[in-house]
């Protein structure tokens with residue numbers, strides 16, 4: 001391929017073209033095309049579970065042999081299990097099953113907290129929400145239910161939460177801040 | 181390769197950006213560092229202050245702050261681009277084989293650090309894009325089974341984010357780029373004379389072009405973040421946020437598969453495409469005179485000097501086998517390779533293990549002598565990575581292919597022209613700035629031009645040597661040049677007659 005003579009106008013023009021194309025590329029793709037997360041009329045539901053969990057099993061007294069087998073500084077009369085129960089989470093929206101999951105406690109010994117976060121996209125308008133939490137479902141735990149009706153605005157957030165103190169839900173208000 | 185050759189046409193020698201992507205990446209990094217420092221002075225680390233302060237940098241001091249911000253953004257975008265092309269190019273050139281695995285493998289974490297640094301920057305603006313990035317990053321990490329309390333809990337609504345969070349962000353957005361810089365220095369540890377600054381013309385053009393872009397299309401914020409409601413539409417920086425829409429569409433699992441998949445695949449490249457190990461350089465203490473020229477020329481930092489085993493008060497070269505790539509540039513730098521000395525048949529102090537310098541000379545001599553009309557001979561010296569030259573062999577053309585043109589001791593040209601009747605020499609190889617062994621072309625040019633030891637000695641030989649760095653695939657160009665040289669010879673002969 002022949003090389004353009006150096007320093008000529010043609011060469012400079014070609015370089016100008018190259019850098020312009022590069023800048024158009026960088027300028028364009030650094031913010032376009034945009035990505036649409038929600039269509040107009042859609043809204044968002046956040047489902048949150050944060051619960052310290054319930055321990056399965058009872059404390060048990062150790063017999064003398066067992067105590068003697070422990071290291072001297074670890075000797076104690078009772079052992080208590082640390083393992084906590086799993087929890088089933090079921091969510092119905094407008095009487096339709098939207099989500100089911102059994103969550104397990106965090107931690108290597110299943111002794112940590114139970115936590116869940118899920119985001120759902122829904123259409124705005126009337127909403128019947130039914131959240132059912134069952135602790136230790138495999139061992140016949142009884143479900144706890146939370147049922148509530150909402151009027152959800154488009155482009156808003158609804159949060160429903162289950163914690164140690166029970167169920168709650170809220171719709172935070174959009175707080176416009178002035179732009180300069 | 182085609183693109184490179186195309187750009188060669190209109191960039192002055194040595195300023196083709198595709199041949200200095202590593203250096204361009206360093207340059208862009210420094211622009212980001214300087215502009216970032218400026219922005220940092222005016223940035224406020226609080227929930228409301230963050231957004232407001234960036235807005236005021238952008239609009240109230242558009243003439244400087246606005247440009248600084250835009251340069252910061254666009255240099256980052258171009259950095260992602262240059263690193264990506266750098267990676268593709270090094271991959272295409274297989275510059276990850278043998279001891280060169282180090283540069284390759286140490287490059288991979290740089291990608292992660294680069295992405296983390298840049299995304300952290302967007303986060304600081306605390307506009308809707310930052311909100312989207314925060315929530316999506318949370319989704320990405322919350323997917324990992326090690327997570328105890330989901331990160332998303334930190335962004336449930338407007339009450340959950342605190343000013344302290346911004347102090348953490350600033351800390352990360354300074355710390356991660358510093359880690360990146362450290363990684364960049366580690367990345368170039370195993371090579372010597374690494375080019376970390378692009379040709380001046382290229383650097384200035386790039387900076388100028390970015391300033392123009394910053395004026396024409398200043399970097400702006402979206403509306404302020406508001407965790408009390410979802411983000412509806414977000415402008416995406418496709419250089420850095422490219423996996424985010426995927427996370428939003430299909431969940432973090434697919435993104436992890438892709439991200440870890442690419443990372444692992446990249447890390448495995450040197451293992452999978454190992455290639456045939458090349459013979460490395462070996463020092464012969466009987467001939468090494470301790471001049472250190474090979475030490476100075478080695479592109480891979482694979483040679484060091486120690487006290488000589490046999491000569492008092494002399495140094496001796498040592499080759500580090502783990503670092504030696506087998507380019508032979510050291511053999512070309514060895515002054516003891518000269519065939520003019522009477523005592524030792526051109527044996528030299530450092531050679532490639534498979535064929536020593538003396539053997540190369542003998543092989544070439546024999547080829548030339550096979551043809552009685554050797555006085556019209558063209559010697560073509562090429563390398564294993566540039567244009568193929570073996571097919572040029574004829575009664576009057578002797579091709580000599582080396583691992584790298586830098587492997588040729590210039591004294592061989594002096595000798596072959598003066599003693600074996602070679603009439604002209606054509607040196608060819610990789611395109612300038614694109615030498616497979618990094619420095620071979622540059623070093624050989626300097627030796628021929630008397631700018632570096634060992635140099636070409638004789639003026640009458642100097643005029644017989646032409647260089648044509650045609651690059652891989654440049655066979656036709658080389659063939660044409662050889663034909664031209666032969667024609668020139670004939671014209672000269674005719675004149676003499």
Ligand code: HEM
Pocket residue numbers: 201202203205206263266267270275276280283284285287288290291294364367368371373374375376446618
């Ligand atoms: C911030 C990112 C990066 C920067 C600033 C950077 C910079 C550089 C520089 C300055 C060189 C030396 C060029 C020379 O003088 O010959 C180089 C070489 C190299 N880089 Fe990178 N690099 C980056 C990322 C990467 C990545 C992601 C990879 C691949 C995974 C990579 C692979 C290589 C290889 C294989 C070489 C050649 C080493 C040799 O010639 O033996 N780099 N890089």
